[in-house]
Amino acid sequence: MQQAVFVTDIGKPLTLGTRAIPEPKEGEVQIKVLSTLLAPHDTYGLDLGLFIGERLPFILGTNIAGTITSAPPTSPFNNGDLVFGLGDPLHPTPDMSGLQQYALLNAESSAKIPEGFTPDEMVTFPVNATTSFAALFDMKGFGFPAPLPFPQPTESKELQGFNAKKTTILVIGGGSAVGKLAIQLAKLAGIGNIITIASSSRTEELKQLGASHIVDRHATPEAIQAEIREIVRGEGLRYIYDCVSWDHEFSISLLAEKGEGVLLTLHPAEKAQEVAKKLRPEARVQFILGTAAFIQPHAKAFWDALPTWVKEGNLNVGKVRVVEGLDLKAIEEALAGFRDGSAVVPGAVHPNCA
Ligand SMILES: NC(=O)c1ccc[n+]([C@@H]2O[C@H](COP(=O)([O-])OP(=O)(O)OC[C@H]3O[C@@H](n4cnc5c(N)ncnc54)[C@H](OP(=O)(O)O)[C@@H]3O)[C@@H](O)[C@H]2O)c1
Structure with a gap:
């Protein structure tokens, strides 16, 4: 089992709970989440149920980075690889959400973190x-x-x-x-x-x-x-x-x-x-919707190019402020920052830090 932060009721405070660690199917990888960047759509998810609909309890966090802990034999990645990728808020289960210690990513919408960059920097890109x-x-x-x-x-x-x-x-x-x-x-x-x-x-x-x-x-x-x-x-x-x-x-x-x-x-x-x-x-x-499905058939080509664009300085990493651990108060505060559209430094949550 692992710890996760749940939206249990739309418009109500988040709750901390446990759930099984999801197992990857073909085309997916399991990662230990080192960083997940909160974004405005997470706030709309909590406040209005955006993307969540009836799927309660659900988990927020679509920008995900971490270490691969399980990859099917055909995967382009290996255990121990440091990757970043696009979660899926429309997935039938919250397996592809970041506010939990272990999550799944689609290999096609993920890439290795380029040398010299950190998970907190690379989670500023996926969505x-x-x-x-x-x-x-x-x-x-x-x-x-x-x-x-x-x-x-x-x-x-x-x-x-x-x-x-x-x-x-x-x-x-x-x-x-x-x-x-x-x-x-x-x-x-x-x-x-x-x-x-x-x-x-x-x-x-x-x-x-x-x-x-x-x-x-x-x-x-x-x-x-x-x-x-x-x-x-x-x-x-x-x-x-x-x-x-x-x-x-x-x-x-x-x-x-x-x-x-x-x-x-x-x-x-x-x-x-x-x-x-x-x-x-x-x-x-x-x-326009920032999902892998929306940019098909180019998702793979995009994810192949993205780390290079960052490494070569064509795309700058964004600023983040770190939230250590699944700290409900700090996560709620980070989500609240998006409510009025003013400039905020988004929160990068580290679910595996105490
Ligand atoms: N459809 C999708 O898939 C998708 C994907 C990503 C984001 N979004 C949406 O896009 C919006 C932006 O997301 P974000 O994460 O990029 O937000 P963000 O970084 O938090 O954006 C905040 C910035 O927006 C600017 N801003 C706010 N109101 C403005 C206005 N009326 N005119 C011009 N600039 C304004 C301000 O810039 P200044 O500092 O210059 O004032 C502010 O610093 C959010 O509503 C988000 O939900 C949608």
Whole structure:
């Protein structure tokens, strides 16, 4: 048996309990969890039941790093390998969740931790890098040619005559973890003009990552619109990735009035699609989900490339604050930090430390 932190009731405090150590099937590995990074969707899971639904009791934690303790003979990994990977909050059981001492990962959505990096650094990537990879390179996202050795999408009309250098994207919420990864991935893909709406205090940081223009998110909507219009010389935007908004009217208003604009959102898009029908009937609004299923068939190629991108300095690790042990009070505090959308240093929990 092992210790785990459970969501037993939606909206109620977490509880500490025990459960059996899950055994890996073909394609999976069992890991001793050294670090699991809490993210906003964990807070929405606890508060609103996001992803959990009726599957109570459930366990939070989708960003997972640890040591392999059991791998089927056909696995690309060996016992003792230090890996990081994407858990699965939609798995029928909580086996692929991080707030427990031992968890399972899909081998295809995991990679070895590159030399010189720690589990706490590498857990900053799984969900957020998958999400921004999906937004930029999946055909349900912008469908840009990915900086990866897999066949590039050809079916997209949008990409006929595509020229990365001449392409402009807007990342709304460039100061968020997903936003920063989007800026870095866009730079890696050679996108020539990366505009972002973020706090002006982040100007230097985001320019370093690859942003060309930082528009202050604390300005009035009219001032933001005017500044963006000036940057794009009066043309509307064709590619907008909104990492932070729940209400998309403003984002939609920034899309080009004519042509096939694309707005990608990380929050449910039904309402945004309704608004877009009225304001920008030719535009496409798409909800992006940072899961392995969403980026198929490219999940393996992505996970093969991710450690190299980090090692070569193309993607920066995020900051974390460590929570030692399955300390319910400290975990609740870390989750509470995401409730108002302000800047927080996310908590990396070490389930195996007392
Ligand atoms: N659909 C999915 O699969 C998926 C995956 C990952 C994340 N998400 C969602 O994406 C959102 C961001 O996640 P995260 O982990 O990256 O969050 P985070 O790092 O905690 O983001 C916090 C930052 O967001 C920025 N921000 C907040 N409100 C903003 C606004 N109105 N305009 C511009 N910037 C704003 C602030 O940046 P400044 O410091 O610049 O003010 C703040 O520092 C969350 O709601 C999360 O649930 C969804």
